[in-house]
Amino acid sequence: MxxxxxxxxxxxxxxxxxxxxxxxxxxxxxxxxxxxxxxxDWDKQVEESQSQTYTDEDVVNAFKDIIGDEQVAVQLLSYSKMDSKVVKDKFQVTGKVTEEKELRKQFHDAVRKYFSGNLESELNNSGKEKSIEVFFPQKRRRMMSKNTARGWPSGxxxxxxxxxxxxxxxxxxxxxxxxxxxxxxxxxxxxxxxxxxxxxxxxxxxxxxxxxxxxxxxxxxxxxxxxxxxxxxxxxxxxxxxxxxHFTITLRGIEAPMDVVVQACESVKKFGFINYFGTQRFGTSAIPTHHVGKYLLLSKWEEAINLVLTPRAFEKWEITEARIHWMKTKDATSTLQVLPRYQIIEKILLRGIEEYGCNLTAFSKLPLNMRLLYVHAYQSYIWNEMASKRIDMAPTPEDLVPIPGDLVYDTKLNDHIYVDQNNISNYTITDVVLPLPGYSVKYPKNAAYDHIKEVMARDGLDPTDMKRNIRIYSLPGGYRFLLRKPMGLEYSIYQYNDLCIPLALTDLDVMEGKKEPQSAPDGSRTALVIKMGLDSATYATMVIRELTKYETSQIAQKELQSKYDREQEGKEEEAQEEDIEPTEDFQINADE
Incomplete structure (x- = not known):
């Protein structure tokens, strides 16, 4: 800000x-x-009982007391020792034990206790006479799922x-x-x-x-x-x-003066950050998801489909090749033949086109959450535009205060209301909210709203007309706070040499008794470690962006990596000319 x-x-x-x-x-x-x-505690007694060993006599006596027939108990013991791969028949138990609920429970508990999962039992009501069937589980995966809830203790x-x-x-x-x-x-x-x-x-x-x-x-x-x-x-x-x-974030490779870093941290603690939707909301490729969302809201299905299938940077060549083939031929069948199997979304879409043509029905074959992602991305894009305009209306963070026409969330009223001259003193900038475009929201009565009307008009859309004939693209909208403050923000500055050394403890590190990392007095590199809490649906990347005033997107990080690689190549060439060993250094690996 x-x-x-x-x-x-x-x-x-x-x-x-x-x-x-x-x-x-x-x-x-x-x-x-x-x-x-x-x-x-519920499981400790079970674990203790399962660790015990039982003699054949223990087993026979236990089932004799439940069934009331020693011979049947002996036969059951013999059945349990048979080869489970050969035995296909179930062992049938009839009589009094099948009629009384308490006896049935005791029998099932005894099977679990004495046979430790090697046998299972269930009541069979299908015949003329009730019976309890004891058997070896054949399809283990299915049976484990099916019988999970059986015998769950009361309470x-x-x-x-x-x-x-x-x-x-x-x-x-x-x-x-x-x-x-x-x-x-x-x-x-x-x-x-x-x-x-x-x-x-x-x-x-x-x-x-x-x-x-x-x-x-x-x-x-x-x-x-x-x-x-x-x-x-x-x-x-x-x-x-x-x-x-709660986040613990290590930011490495800092070259700025320490007073600049400290000032940035203190500014975020005091003023917070703009509650933008993060770049991941809009996808990581050159084709932002909100562009697809725009065409869906315009009911331009073919344009939306083509965007999903358009070539983009930083993809494997076999994927790009399939995308180029689609753009040249518009033939779904032949494109499917060259598309890698792991491209699931594109595969679903192409199969829909193959069956229905390049239209709404084909696009609707995509999973619901994916289709919603596109239109929600457009809402997020417009919200970010509105937020930027509202921030620009204040020359400095100190000037960023509620103004007439703003919308605020009033906790006492549990409602979103307009700021006017009569209530303006009741609110601060942290109470101000902005709407995501929809048919059931209010819009600010100031330049922030004027701005997004112009932006949406260029896209052929109107913020007051967000209902659609197709229900999932008919957006009610919502509200989001303009600013957020990290909770309990703490920061530490570390000097270090080893690029692979961790500068924060994980849960496993703490369990293993590892000590907190220490700053190296002779360290040639600088890192900033931030600890903070954020509300749900708030992006840590936006805190880092506010803090550093630098992009955190994948593309920006790749550009930074390229610059780093070029510098390292230069150092190695200088070292070779001087006939000395180059210093070891670290390459950022996105697949670490």
């Missing part, structure tokens, strides 16, 4: 460990992995909650790995939201009626993933059920 402050480039996410994200739960606690072994909360800690892995990929390890469908794991791939993150997960031991033991050998801090809760997580996130 302070236009007079000096900008300084930084290496952002140079190492994935430079971006540590810990979810902040709805009760305001920072989610941290502190224990990977301890089971909840035990239905949901297991645990911390998922991951390194350089997307949340979806991590849950897929857990799914394969446990034999549970990935859709059964609940989250409050996804976390960055190129980062070290900790977040809560819930799953219904699954024991902690199963998750703990199954995840033990997974690479880059740890689970722990198990507990049982009464409610599952839902998307958005978090207070926000």
């Amino acid at each position: 302070d236009k007079k402050r000096m900008s300084f480039p930084v290496y952002f996410k140079q190492r994935y460990g430079d971006f540590i994200v810990r979810e902040v739960s709805e009760d305001g606690k920072i989610v941290t992995l502190t224990d990977t072994t301890t089971l909840p 035990k909360p239905e949901y297991l909650q645990f911390v998922l800690y991951k390194e350089n892995i997307d949340t979806t990929v991590a849950l897929e790995a857990l799914s394969k390890a446990t034999g549970l469908p990935s859709k059964t794991f609940d989250t409050a939201g996804t976390k960055d791939k190129r980062a070290i993150t900790s977040q809560l997960i819930t799953i219904k009626k699954v024991d902690a031991k199963r998750i703990r033991d199954s995840a033990a050998k997974l690479k880059g993933i740890k689970v722990g801090n198990f507990s049982y809760v009464h409610k599952p997580l839902k998307l958005g059920s978090l207070h926000g996130n």
Whole structure:
């Protein structure tokens, strides 16, 4: 916001460990992995019983007491020792045990206790006479999923909650790995939201009626993933059920004077930052997602399709080749033949075109969340434009105050109202909100609104006309605060030499008793480590952008990397001319 402050480039996410994200739960606690072994009290008795060994006599006596027939108990024991790969028939138990609910429960519990999952049991009501069938699980993955909830103890909360800690892995990929390890469908794991791939993150997960031991033991050998801090809760997580996130961010390669860096940190602490939607909202390619969204709002389906399939920079050649083929031929069938299999979105779209032509029906084959992403990106683009105009209306951060015509959120009224001369003294700039374009929102009555009317008019759109015949493209809109302040912002400046050395502790580091990194007195390089909390739907990249006055997008970071590489080449050439060894240095690797 302070236009007079000096900008300084930084290496952002140079190492994935430079971006540590810990979810902040709805009760305001920072989610941290502190224990990977301890089971909840509910499970400790089960684990102890499973660690015991039983004699044949113990097994026979236990089932004789339940069934009332020693011979059947002996036969059941013999059945349990048969080769599960050969035996196809189920062992049938009839009589009194099938009629009384309490006896049936005791029987099922005994099967779990004495046969440790090697046998399973279930009641069969389909015949003339009830029976309990005992059998060897054949399709283990399916049975584990199907029988998860069987025998859940009365009074035990239905949901297991645990911390998922991951390194350089997307949340979806991590849950897929857990799914394969446990034999549970990935859709059964609940989250409050996804976390960055190129980062070290900790977040809560819930799953219904699954024991902690199963998750703990199954995840033990997974690479880059740890689970722990198990507990049982009464409610599952839902998307958005978090207070926000806590960040520990290392910014490397700082060459600006230290007084400039300190001034920047103090400015963000005092004034906050513009609550822009981050660049990731608009995609990482040369074809921004909001351009596609514009055409969807204009009902120009063919233009939207062509944008999705247009060639873009920084892609693999085989993908670019397929995109060029589409632009030249407009033939979906032949394009599909050259398109790499892993390009899922393009493949779905081309198959839709193949069947229906280049129209709405074809585009509608894309997943709903993807289609919504495009139109929401356009809303975000317009919001960012409006925010920039509103900030420009104040020459300095000190002049940034509510003005007549602004919209504010009044907590007492629980409503968005206009600022006027009568109520202006009741609000500060942190109360000001801006709308995302939609048919159910109010717009500011000042130059900020005039600006976005002009921007949308150039796109052929009108902010007061956002209803569409197709429901998902009919946008109600919403509100977003103009400014946000980081919570509890702390910063430290480090000198260092080794480009690979971590400058912040992860949850695993703390568990292993590692000490806090120290600044090297003789360090030739400078880094800034920031710790802060942010509300949900607020972008850490926008804090860094405000702090450094420098772009954090992938393209900007690649340009910075190229400049760095050129400088290093120059140093190596000088070293060779002087017949000395070049100094070791580090290359930013986006795939670290």
